[in-house]
Structure formats: structure tokens, C-alpha cells
Amino acid sequence: MAGGRVEEGGAMESRGVIILAGDFGLGASGDGSWRLGERDLLGRLVLVARQVAPAVVVAPARTPLSPGYVATNLAGARAIPPPDPAGSLGAALGAAIRLAGAAEVAVIPAGLPYLDAGWLTGLFEALAPAADGVCAVDGERRLPWLAVYRAAALAAPPRKGAQGAGDGLAARDGAAPIGAGMTILPHPVAPAGPAGCTVATPLDSAAAYRRALAHHGLCDSAQAAVTLELFGSLRIRTGAADLPIHADTVGRALQALRRICPETEKLLPPEGELGEHFRFSINGQTVTTELAHPLREGDRLILFSATVGG
Amino acid sequence: MHGFHGNYLSIDLGDASARKVPLPREVLRAVLGGVGLGSWLLLKESGEQYDPLAPEAPLVVAFAPLAGTALNTSAKAAVVSKSPLTGRLNDAMLSSGFALSGKATGSDALVVKGACREWSTLFVEPEGISLRPTPHLTGLSAQAGAEQIRREWGEDWMVLSIGVAGENLVPYALLSHDGRHAGRGGSGAVFGAKKLKAIAVKGGCKTTVADEERFAQIRARLREKSLGHATEKYRTTGTLGNLLVFNRLSVLPTRNFQQSNHPRAEELSAEQLFSGSKVSRTTCADCMIGCEKRLEREGGGSVRLEYENVFALGSLLDIWDSDAVLEGSRLCDEFGLDTITLGGTLAFAMECVEKGLCEIPGMKFGNGKILLEAVEKIARREGYGELLALGSRAMARRIGKGSEALAVQVKGLELPGYHPARLQTLGLGFAVGPRGADHNKSSAYDLDLSGRVDRFGLDGERISEMVAIEDQAAIIDSLILCKFVRRALGDFFAEAAEMLTALTGERFSAGELRASAATIHDLKKIFNQRQGWGIDEDMLPPRFFRGAEQGPAAGNGSEGGGIEKADFLAARQSYYLKRGWNAQGRLNPNSDTLRALGVL
Numbered sequence: 001m002a003g004g005r006v007e008e009g010g011a012m013e014s015r016g017v018i019i020l021a022g023d024f025g026l027g028a029s030g031d032g033s034w035r036l037g038e039r040d041l042l043g044r045l046v047l048v049a050r051q052v053a054p055a056v057v058v059a060p061a062r063t064p065l066s067p068g069y070v071a072t073n074l075a076g077a078r079a080i081p082p083p084d085p086a087g088s089l090g091a092a093l094g095a096a097i098r099l100a101g102a103a104e105v106a107v108i109p110a111g112l113p114y115l116d117a118g119w120l121t122g123l124f125e126a127l128a129p130a131a132d133g134v135c136a137v138d139g140e141r142r143l144p145w146l147a148v149y150r151a152a153a154l155a156a157p158p159r160k161g162a163q164g165a166g167d168g169l170a171a172r173d174g175a176a177p178i179g180a181g182m183t184i185l186p187h188p189v190a191p192a193g194p195a196g197c198t199v200a201t202p203l204d205s206a207a208a209y210r211r212a213l214a215h216h217g218l219c220d221s222a223q224a225a226v227t228l229e230l231f232g233s234l235r236i237r238t239g240a241a242d243l244p245i246h247a248d249t250v251g252r253a254l255q256a257l258r259r260i261c262p263e264t265e266k267l268l269p270p271e272g273e274l275g276e277h278f279r280f281s282i283n284g285q286t287v288t289t290e291l292a293h294p295l296r297e298g299d300r301l302i303l304f305s306a307t308v309g310g
Numbered sequence: 311m312h313g314f315h316g317n318y319l320s321i322d323l324g325d326a327s328a329r330k331v332p333l334p335r336e337v338l339r340a341v342l343g344g345v346g347l348g349s350w351l352l353l354k355e356s357g358e359q360y361d362p363l364a365p366e367a368p369l370v371v372a373f374a375p376l377a378g379t380a381l382n383t384s385a386k387a388a389v390v391s392k393s394p395l396t397g398r399l400n401d402a403m404l405s406s407g408f409a410l411s412g413k414a415t416g417s418d419a420l421v422v423k424g425a426c427r428e429w430s431t432l433f434v435e436p437e438g439i440s441l442r443p444t445p446h447l448t449g450l451s452a453q454a455g456a457e458q459i460r461r462e463w464g465e466d467w468m469v470l471s472i473g474v475a476g477e478n479l480v481p482y483a484l485l486s487h488d489g490r491h492a493g494r495g496g497s498g499a500v501f502g503a504k505k506l507k508a509i510a511v512k513g514g515c516k517t518t519v520a521d522e523e524r525f526a527q528i529r530a531r532l533r534e535k536s537l538g539h540a541t542e543k544y545r546t547t548g549t550l551g552n553l554l555v556f557n558r559l560s561v562l563p564t565r566n567f568q569q570s571n572h573p574r575a576e577e578l579s580a581e582q583l584f585s586g587s588k589v590s591r592t593t594c595a596d597c598m599i600g601c602e603k604r605l606e607r608e609g610g611g612s613v614r615l616e617y618e619n620v621f622a623l624g625s626l627l628d629i630w631d632s633d634a635v636l637e638g639s640r641l642c643d644e645f646g647l648d649t650i651t652l653g654g655t656l657a658f659a660m661e662c663v664e665k666g667l668c669e670i671p672g673m674k675f676g677n678g679k680i681l682l683e684a685v686e687k688i689a690r691r692e693g694y695g696e697l698l699a700l701g702s703r704a705m706a707r708r709i710g711k712g713s714e715a716l717a718v719q720v721k722g723l724e725l726p727g728y729h730p731a732r733l734q735t736l737g738l739g740f741a742v743g744p745r746g747a748d749h750n751k752s753s754a755y756d757l758d759l760s761g762r763v764d765r766f767g768l769d770g771e772r773i774s775e776m777v778a779i780e781d782q783a784a785i786i787d788s789l790i791l792c793k794f795v796r797r798a799l800g801d802f803f804a805e806a807a808e809m810l811t812a813l814t815g816e817r818f819s820a821g822e823l824r825a826s827a828a829t830i831h832d833l834k835k836i837f838n839q840r841q842g843w844g845i846d847e848d849m850l851p852p853r854f855f856r857g858a859e860q861g862p863a864a865g866n867g868s869e870g871g872g873i874e875k876a877d878f879l880a881a882r883q884s885y886y887l888k889r890g891w892n893a894q895g896r897l898n899p900n901s902d903t904l905r906a907l908g909v910l
Contacts, residue, residue: 229558231554231581232543232546232554232555232581233542233546233547235581236584241581267542269539275539276539276540279761281559284558284559287759287761287765288761302555302559304555305542306759306797307540307542307543307544307794307797308555308556308755308756309549309756310544310548310552310601310618
């Protein structure tokens with residue numbers, strides 16, 4: 001199992017297998033999931049997951065993926081058919097884990113906000129101490145946001161009394177374990193009581209998710225959760241209109257873009273420069289060319305070509 | 311002097327005669343070619359306050375020193391005349407083969423006066439001219455007319471022609487060559503008034519270069535820089551790449567400039583239209599950028615995807631059906647109409663109808679069908695098309711009832727797709743522009759979106775930079791190069807001087823070219839003053855100023871706000887003084903430079 005930390009701006013280290021289990025809003029014909037800007041969510045998650053794991057498995061619970069969709073949107077991932085009978089998230093996950101055969105897997109169930117590869121890496125890191133798994137939970141909907149498990153722990157039968165959307169994967173508030181030796185992270189917004197927040201947007205999810213990880217010492221909470229808006233060639237090439245990222249300056253936002261969407265490398269100025277040909281607008285108002293310009297939680301950063309007009 | 315022929319061809323359509331008139335070297339050094347030469351010639355050949363559609367009204371086609379050198383984007387010419395829409399100087403740019411073949415006829419410019427007895431085509435070649443009756447071409451589109459001319463007289467002719475709108479003297483009719491247009495200001499109507507369907511050119515007079523080796527290095531350097539980040543946007547999405555960014559920055563005018571963004575903008579964006587569609591890329595002669603994008607249509611044929619067309623016939627009219635917008639654009643090309651003025655006039659009409667100031671059935675924001683119907687009615691001046699053919703300013707004068715406040719124009723030229731309350735330096739540039747509201751002569755949006763100034767305000771400190779941007783545009787239009795290559799040039803005036811030095815064999819300096827730019831602006835100012843210009847013309851429509859939230863001109867952007875009038879007036883005065891004019895914007899009548907050019 002490969003190890004190592006992710007360096008800011010450096011190459012990704014690979015870790016285990018990431019399993020995307022669930023239907024992610026897949027259409028009946030199996031060729032399109034929930035949209036995130038111009039690109040579908042599942043495609044975007046595969047792109048991120050491939051940066052931190054040598055293998056990615058997509059395991060729908062109900063809807064078989066069309067070959068054309070897999071080839072176009074999920075390049076680099078293996079897709080398996082839904083279990084028989086269809087509908088069981090747990091059974092889909094089990095099949096995927098058997099296929100993966102790795103000691104460590106990260107499971108990303110449906111309903112997840114957009115991720116940055118850094119968070120997946122942080123979660124894998126959390127497996128290093130004694131816990132068999134780490135899971136962030138949406139308290140209201142009682143669905144795991146993200147869970148990183150040891151495969152062996154998942155292969156064990158679920159504890160009696162566990163309940164939820166599918167066998168073996170239901171999450172509950174508080175420190176209720178799933179399987180042996182697991183720790184679940186409760187929802188950070190309402191850690192001590194019933195869930196009070198509705199996770200409505202990817203940005204809300206990402207912000208709460210980041211706080212959850214910070215609460216458990218799993219990430220650096222200094223970076224703001226912002227949204228990078230892409231246009232023109234950047235959007236066409238990445239398929240993403242909006243990218244929720246974590247960055248406390250304009251320069252770090254560009255680094256995050258490079259990391260998450262390596263296909264943009266040729267379109268962007270050299271590392272450490274904004275160059276003459278790009279501008280940022282903060283929330284559609286201020287225009288800046290300063291890489292050190294600070295960002296605040298919730299800022300929307302519009303990256304556009306300096307060659308305006310015509 | 312290499313790069314120039316040293317003469318212009320003075321043509322009289324009345325008696326089908328032409329004579330070569332020498333061009334003094336000092337004039338060519340001072341004003342170069344293109345717009346500079348065209349403005350000088352127009353001044354020399356015209357009188358005061360004349361009718362732009364009268365037979366004696368001159369029309370100048372000015373070629374450029376760089377044309378014929380194969381320098382990237384240099385296949386351009388300028389068409390300069392008095393505009394029937396604005397009554398002021400109109401300098402329109404023209405691209406591709408006609409510019410090259412025109413220069414190859416052996417003259418630096420054609421000055422066309424008089425009128426034909428019947429509809430005719432003017433043929434120009436080194437051996438002379440011929441005027442051939444071509445009444446059978448009337449009623450044809452510019453493209454079809456050009457194709458017929460080439461079928462009848464030879465495929466080696468390059469043709470500049472008009473469509474039905476020009477034949478019917480619509481004041482915003484355009485000239486077309488190979489799908490490219492000298493679009494704004496009504497040059498097509500000037501042709502029409504002369505019963506001139508087309509000008510066809512061909513020739514073999516080459517552009518000679520003094521220092522071939524040095525020029526080859528310049529050519530190679532520009533070619534390399536033209537394929538980098540500086541032109542990436544134009545190469546990939548073309549100008550339509552502006553639309554969604556402008557919407558996001560609240561710069562995209564919608565509903566006759568009442569708002570500056572719209573939730574449906576994505577439906578007309580390049581990002582949307584390119585997705586899942588076949589889009590081809592074409593280039594002008596001697597260009598490797600290839601900004602023109604064409605959407606291939608399912609039933610055959612293709613339509614141009616240009617920002618100004620999509621803005622003017624889409625967001626400005628609150629029409630978000632891309633099929634209607636693109637078909638409207640195609641019809642404008644076919645009938646020979648400027649899309650920006652047509653869109654601005656329709657938007658004005660729609661708002662008048664909405665506010666009960668006039669009645670035109672179906673003339674409502676969002677009605678794509680009326681757009682398609684209106685284009686032909688305007689071109690043929692039929693029904694309500696007769697009124698809309700006037701353009702928004704003249705139409706407002708006809709309607710009255712306070713509708714003048716709703717006509718979004720400067721000097722009669724409707725505003726292009728930039729909301730001036732959100733890009734206030736550009737707004738000032740629109741107001742003081744000699745042609746009217748023209749984003750190509752004032753590219754001050756570059757400054758507004760640079761991060762160096764507050765785009766939501768106006769102050770005197772930015773005027774120097776604004777003037778520098780205008781001056782750069784004047785020289786680009788006189789060399790001529792395409793403005794899309796401007797960011798590939800580093801120190802523009804230094805590089806331009808280097809080009810001219812290597813081309814002509816005479817030493818040019820950056821300082822001299824800056825002075826030339828100022829002279830070119832002065833020439834345009836003199837012409838306009840002689841045609842009756844007054845300071846009140848250098849003004850934006852009332853809806854862009856603070857306090858316009860109420861009343862008939864209400865609406866200056868969805869985020870509210872507007873231009874502070876006092877700031878605008880102060881900045882305008884700073885501009886005049888920076889240009890060397892007096893505080894009322896009038897030219898200094900004692901300029902030695904202008905006397906030396908024989909225009910004072």
C-alpha cells in the first residue's frame with residue numbers, strides 16, 4: 001500500500017482503492033449523474049479519486065452504467081454492474097470491495113458534496129492509528145458523507161441493530177460504530193444534538209465537511225471554502241463551471257485548480273504567476289491580478305481571460 | 311517609400327473617369343494608411359455639412375502599408391465616409407482578400423465620388439477602371455452579387471458589395487466581402503446612394519519591403535506570439551467567449567440596457583453552443599488566429615458565432631432562443647444590415663411599445679419571431695420597417711413623447727455589448743468617440759477590467775491611460791493590423807515603429823507614432839466640427855447616470871448604481887485637455903502639424 005503525504009502543488013501519492021458506491025443521481029439509461037456545472041458529479045469524483053488512489057471502482061446500486069458513459073466520463077475507473085437484486089447499497093459495496101481486494105478502501109456514497117483530493121488523502125491518513133474507519137455523517141439525512149474503511153472491517157457482518165439506506169452502511173449520530181472497531185464522526189454543525197442543518201449546496205457541504213475534519217484534526221482549517229468559477233476554454237476542457245475548493249489566497253486557488261484539473265496546465269500561466277493573460281474577479285466585483293489577494297469563506301472567484309472584448 | 315504606392319485613385323462615377331493623385335511623403339509619414347489616410351482624404355475631398363448620400367459625397371477605401379507583406383492579420387483596409395446614420399465621420403474596418411487585391415491595384419486609396427446613372431459595378435485594376443451596368447444584380451445579397459460578378463467576369467476579382475438594405479439606403483446598411491463586413495455607420499447606404507452595387511478589384515502591384523531580412527524576423531516573431539496565451543480566447547471560443555464572463559461581471563446589456571446580466575445567459579454562451587455541436591473555424595487572409603467560428607446547422611449551411619451579434623439580437627432583446635438569434639444574425643448578413651444598430655433599434659422599439667409610446671404589433675421583448683420578421687422589413691423599408699430603418703435616434707425624434715431618453719446611442723450610433731455603468735472608462739470612451747459608441751476605437755474595457763482602476767467609478771487619473779489605448783487603436787487601424795493581436799505585441803508603439811522602419815526603409819520612432827495617433831484624432835475632430843459637431847453629442851444616454859432609477863429612462867443595471875454625472879463631466883473635460891483641445895472639446899485652430907497637412 002503506497003504511503004506518503006500529499007505535497008502542496010506536488011505529485012499525488014496513490015493509496016488503496018476508492019469505491020464510489022451508489023447511484024449519484026444516475027439517469028434511467030445509466031449515462032448521466034447529477035450535474036456539477038457542465039460536468040456530471042460522478043465524472044468529477046472519478047477524476048479526483050484517481051489522483052489519490054491507483055484504482056477507482058464505481059459500484060452503482062440500482063442503475064447499470066452505459067458503456068459509452070463509462071468510456072467518456074469515467075475514464076480510468078472500473079465500473080461494475082448493480083447487484084442482483086438491484087437496490088442494495090451494501091451489496092454493491094461488498095462486490096466492489098471483493099473486486100478491489102485492497103487492504104484500505106475509501107468509500108464515497110451517493111449524496112456526497114464535491115471533494116478536493118486533499119481531503120481524501122487526509123482521511124486515508126486518519127486510518128493510520130487504531131481506527132478501522134473514519135466516517136463523516138450528515139446528521140439530518142443520516143447518510144455518511146464520506147467514510148474511509150479498512151476492507152477487512154467492511155467484510156465483517158454489520159452489528160445487529162444497525163439501520164439505514166442499505167445494509168452495512170447506515171450511519172447514526174454519536175459515536176455508534178459500524179462493524180468492529182470503527183469510529184464515526186458526527187455531523188459537526190450539530191454535534192451534540194439532532195441535526196439542524198440542511199446540506200443544500202456543494203459549498204455548504206464542503207464547508208461543513210471541512211469543519212468536521214478540522215474538528216477531528218484531519219485537515220488544516222486555515223483555508224477558506226470558496227468556489228472557483230471557470231469560463232471559456234477552462235470550462236470546456238474541464239467540464240466544470242464551478243469548483244468548490246479550499247484556498248485562502250488567489251494563488252492557492254490557482255494551485256488547487258492545477259491539482260484538481262491537471263488538464264488545465266497548458267491553459268494556465270506558469271506556476272507562481274498570473275501572467276498578463278488572466279484576471280480574477282472576487283464575487284463579480286473587484287478585479288485583481290495579485291496572487292496574494294486574500295479570500296474569505298464563501299467567496300466566489302471568477303477566473304477570466306484578460307483578452308476581453310472583440 | 312516602400313510599403314506605399316504614393317498615390318490615390320480619384321474616381322468619378324458620373325463620367326466613369328479616374329486619375330491618380332500623388333500622395334506627399336510627409337502626409338503618409340504623418341497619417342500612415344488605413345484610417346489615418348482615409349480620414350485625411352475625406353477631409354481633403356469634402357466640404358462642410360454635406361448630405362452623406364448626395365452624389366458628391368466622397369467614400370474612401372484606404373489600404374494599408376502592411377497589407378501585402380504577409381504579416382499576421384495585416385489583410386485589412388478601412389472604409390471612411392460621412393455616416394448617414396450619425397452625420398459624423400465613419401471609419402469601418404474591412405478584412406481579407408479585398409484589402410490585399412485592392413492595394414495590388416497600385417494605389418494607396420480609392421476615393422469614389424459621383425453617382426452611376428444606373429446600378430453598376432466598379433472594376434479597378436492597375437490598367438484603370440471600368441464601370442459596368444449590373445442592374446441584374448439588384449435584389450441579390452452581397453454574397454450572391456459577388457459570386458455572380460466573379461462568374462461573369464472572372465474568379466480572380468475580389469468584390470466588396472452591398473445587399474438589399476444598401477440598395478434601399480437604410481442608414482445602417484453595411485459593405486460585405488466574403489462574409490466579412492465593414493459593418494457600422496452605413497457605408498452600404500453610401501454605395502446605394504451612388505447606385506454602386508459593388509467594387510471589384512484585382513492587380514499585381516506587390517508591396518515591396520525595404521529590409522526583407524529584418525521584416526522576416528518581425529513576421530516570425532509575431533507569428534509565434536500570435537499562437538500563445540495572448541490570442542487563446544479568440545482561437546478557441548472566438549468573441550462569443552465574452553458573453554458568459556460579461557454576464558457574470560454584470561457587463562452584459564439586456565432589455566435595452568435596463569439590466570446588465572440575466573439568468574438565461576448560458577443558453578447563448580459559447581460554452582453551451584459549442585457543446586455537442588459542430589463548430590468550424592475560419593480565418594481571414596494572412597491570419598493565423600482564426601477568430602471566426604461558424605456553427606454548422608443540421609439542415610446544411612452555417613452561421614457565424616460572434617459576441618456582438620448574439621448580444622444585439624439576443625440579450626439586448628431578451629431573446630434566449632439561440633436558433634432565433636443565429637437566424638437573425640444570418641438574415642442581417644444576407645440583407646446587409648449592421649446587427650448592433652439593428653438590435654439597438656429593435657430594443658428601443660420594444661421598450662417604447664412596452665411603455666405605450668408607440669404601437670407595433672408583436673414588438674415585445676423576448677419575441678424571436680418579430681426579430682426575424684423585422685430584419686427583412688427594415689431592409690426593404692416596408693411597413694413598420696420604414697420607421698425602424700431610421701435607427702433609434704431618428705426614430706425617437708419621429709415618435710417624440712420623451713422616447714429620446716430610451717434610445718441608447720451616442721451621436722446616433724447604438725451602443726455595443728458593454729454596459730457603460732459597469733465599465734465607466736469605456737463609457738466615457740463611447741461618449742467622446744468621433745464615430746459614436748464604438749468599442750473598437752476605445753478599447754478602454756481593457757483598462758476597466760485590468761484591476762488598476764475602479765470600473766464602477768470615473769476619475770481624472772485614468773485619462774492618460776485611456777488616451778493611450780485610443781491612440782494605440784488609431785495606429786493599429788492605420789498600419790493596419792487586427793486588434794485581436796494587440797496583446798501579442800509588447801511595447802506596442804516601439805514594435806509598430808520597428809515594423810514600419812523595416813518595411814519602408816525610413817526610420818520611424820515610437821514618439822513619432824504617438825504623435826501620428828494624436829494627429830489622426832485631430833483629423834476626425836476637424837471633420838466632425840465641420841459637419842456641425844457640438845459638445846452635447848459627447849454624452850451617454852440618461853439611463854446610465856445616477857438618479858435615472860425613476861422616470862422613463864429608469865434602469866441602469868440590476869445592481870443599481872450608475873455614473874456620477876459630475877465625475878463624468880470632469881473626466882470628459884480632462885480628456886479634451888489631454889487631447890490638446892479646449893475645455894469645450896474644440897480643436898486648437900493654430901496647430902502647425904495640421905496646417906502642414908493642409909487641413910487647416
